[in-house]
Amino acid sequence: MNPVAKLLVDSQCALGEGPFWHDGLQKLFWFDINNRVLFAVTEDGTPSGEWHFGEVVAAAAIIDDENLALATETGLKRFNLSSGAIESIAAIEADIPANRTNDSRVHPSGAFWIGTMVKDEGPKDGSVYHYRAGSLTRIIENAAIPNATCFSPDGRTAYWTDTPTQKILKCATDPDTGLPSGEWVLFADVADHPGHPDGAVVDSEGYVWNARWGGNCVIRYAPDGTIDRVVDVPVSQVTCPAFGGKDLKRLFLTTANKTMSAEALAAEKVAGGVFYIDLDVAGLPEARIVL
Template identity: 80%
Template sequence: MTDTAKLLIDSQCALGEGPFWHAARQQLFWFDINNRVLFAASADGVVENQWHFDEIVAAAAIVDETTLVLASETGLKRFDLESGEIVHLVDIEHDIPANRTNDSRVHPSGAFWIGTMVKDEGPKQGAVYHYRAGKLTRILADVAIPNATCFSPDGRTAYWTDTPDKKILKCTTDPDTGMPIGEWELFADVSGHRGYPDGAVVDSQGYLWNARWGGSCVIRYAPDGSIDRIVEVPVSQVTCPAFGGKDLKRLFLTTANKTMSAEQLAAEKVAGGVFYIDVDVAGQPEYPIVL
């Protein structure tokens, strides 16, 4: 089954990333990591807010209707959407200025998994951290580009990839704490098929949707790792999916235009935009972080 996503917002993001649907606000949030901007838009693509930061911010967790926790290059920050006030919560690699945060997501237990990576990419000097109820724990080390962090609806399985390895992995997690309690094993080997595995999200049926950097698509995988369907995207650098809208059946896709040649930019004029497709399955709601 193959469909094609359509342009929703021509946002021209250098590195559009970290999308999530805020149900209480009925808004899609996403970041342009390289330009240090957070956007908020309605489900039909009207940009309603944007915020600029003085450091890289790659992802966020929901606290309540007016508060987020930002995963910034120096740590977790409590952010008031109304006043703009930022309060530092915990350091994350504050002493490693070469690194920044990347793909991150909240587990059904309220645990925030936060990935880090070298800003210039390449070296395996990043990590993945678990934060819940004030405690930060490193759970993965020697990571190049952490991505595809997402969880099954019952909170018992985590998925993750180190993008250059082209393998999506899975492990068993404690549904009450979000901590990994099993060994990482192969979920899907994507080498030789449609680019590199980037961000991912799991829908309400337990199927994983993986964006493909350089692959011009998002691929839906069944729980057994087989390909269920492919959604084509009319730009090459697809970064991350998010379910939203009133019924959580609108799939939003962020993209990027960084590193593209003049010829590529001419061919992909809307690269860096947000795309969407309405699907027949609902996503999971975003779970609030437990501070």
Template identity: 45%
Template structure:
């Protein structure tokens, strides 16, 4: 461990993903997708609580003071935050046992973009969907591994990637609905460089912070796609950053040990843990999702 990073949670997730901070509950939530677990921890030094789930899940959003929305392998589920009770709200690829949810995020207007992918990570069996006030649409089919779903603060721009292809796209959006209004264009070409584009989040200045899988880093990109800085992570498979704290000024990043050989796991004893990065940011709280 270095002076630039500390361990926020020492539970090593096989596939840590989907971190989201709820400022009203003062808790960070995240998932071990492979382990079918939801983790939560009060900021900054609460005890981590691990909830077993009946399915693989990857993302969580706040509906209201009592309820959350979870993106799971068979659709969107409403979760009672106090009891953990789950009820499926809408089916997404529920008839396909070979796919699951992956990277997903709430647009500033309250729409939810949900990514799906093959459980074996092969082919292009996934899609990116839009859900808003009870309506579901498929935006982009034939996706391999959807990642980096995030939005500009004003809701006019959406970002996303198909990780194996190495291209981070941006597309104009209607800020009132979160629907694309144009065709995606390449924002960042990462082909042939170290690691892969994984989860991202955009701060209040429009800076995109990306976790680089197999790169052990979080990169900050300006709205003009200029690299501002790179923060090292003590786990090669960094997966997704999130803003945390009462003013969203701190940043954590999840990681994974999935697929690492025994030798590599020995050389990376912190793989799968969740880290607090020594950086002050102008972060933003995630908006609440509008389900009706």
């Protein structure tokens, strides 16, 4: 039998996403994209902050212990956790109101890969942008639902999926800049695996943990793309993993309850919560964005 993740926070998120562990603050942060909220809790789930926004915010990069760089529907913005002050860093698709940000992650070089998609889903009008040191570059076009952005520990490989394709891809990246330096090739064809590929993170051993939307699980893939292990989750819409805790061996998992029927919600009363499992392998600390 597969191990089963346990409930940490019954947050009832419509679309829980973008979790990350802030090692400087020793807190887990995550978003409810649809309700425009950022949450923070300690390792044991004690509430430690809640912030509401006037636009969609899907992900964040750590600047320091006081500030985050938010990936919002109109661009990258500096956000002060204490004062709530927000200022623009770079506009991203601010002229495309139909789009919003989605899955995003910081490369070991400090480059922030930021995904965008159509809010109503379906059309392949999303992209992935690379931001580092004041420079913004579009590196992927024609994406429907960008997901699973994550990087090998040495910064030489990027992983990514367009969720409907059911294929996780990889490409070589420059470890110093985080820019792609090769062609995208197949890492794993996951059409026969439970659910659809959603968010992902790489552990300290270079294995990829991929959350499975509609699959009730997170799957750990070996560097050769084979399944290493599966952790079951007691709700179906699992969105994204993040390693955290004092030893980075606690895997946190965000989930969603949007689009679920009344019958499904009755069966999954804690859908939209944050779950966790303690593992024998550590994750990697979140890289800081280079502004």
